[in-house]
Amino acid sequence: MMDQRIQLITAHAKIKTNKGPALLTFFRRGRTDPVSPYAELIADYDAQGDWCWAQEECVNELFTRDEVDALAAYLAAHEKLTVRIEPVTLPITHNMPLHAIPVGGDFDLWDLKDNPSYLLPFEVSGLIDYAP
Numbered sequence: 001m002m003d004q005r006i007q008l009i010t011a012h013a014k015i016k017t018n019k020g021p022a023l024l025t026f027f028r029r030g031r032t033d034p035v036s037p038y039a040e041l042i043a044d045y046d047a048q049g050d051w052c053w054a055q056e057e058c059v060n061e062l063f064t065r066d067e068v069d070a071l072a073a074y075l076a077a078h079e080k081l082t083v084r085i086e087p088v089t090l091p092i093t094h095n096m097p098l099h100a101i102p103v104g105g106d107f108d109l110w111d112l113k114d115n116p117s118y119l120l121p122f123e124v125s126g127l128i129d130y131a132p
Contacts, residue, residue, distance in 0.1 A: 006036045008062035008088045011071060013081045015128070023132035024110070026071060026083070027061035027098045029123040034059055043091040057097035062088055070120055078117045098127045106131040 011026040034056070039045045042055045049055075063071065068085050075081040103109045110126040112118050 006040065006090065007065055008035065008041070008059065008090060009065060009068045010062060010086050010088055011068050012084045012086070013075065013126075015081070017128070017130065019130045021132075023129045024081075024126045025098060025129065026063075026124055026126045028063055028067065029061070029099065029125055031060040031122075035064055041091055043093045045091075051095045054095040054097055054100065055092070057099070058092055058094060061097055061099065067122060071124055074112075074118070074120055078115070099125065101127060 013024045013026075015022050015024050034041060038047070038052075038056055038059060041059045045055065046052055068083075072083040072085060075083055101107055106129060108128040108130070110128060112120075112124045112126065
């Protein structure tokens with residue numbers, strides 16, 4: 001049974017680009033250990049399954065409450081972005097990590113660490129969807 005105190009969160013922002021309006025979905029990078037055992041966070045988790053790596057990455061890309069609050073404050077102060085924060089229903093059932101979506105065409109990637117003002121103690125990227 002999953003611990004109901006575990007909450008993982010996703011964060012989005014609507015942005016204007018030279019291609020028109022877009023949806024920016026932020027994701028955590030570099031997490032190597034889950035915030036709770038994968039079996040509690042992933043539906044029908046099979047550590048030996050062909051797609052377990054993808055399911056694990058989906059969980060690792062989500063934010064904790066402290067992380068998303070820090071990200072939202074940074075984006076408001078340095079990028080003038082308002083972030084929509086949404087708790088994720090756990091256990092997750094999907095298996096496509098955002099970092100695995102190919103960029104080009106309708107998608108692009110923004111690595112926040114490339115910004116000189118980026119000071120958060122964790123790495124974040126944003127997937128830009130030009131056709132939300």
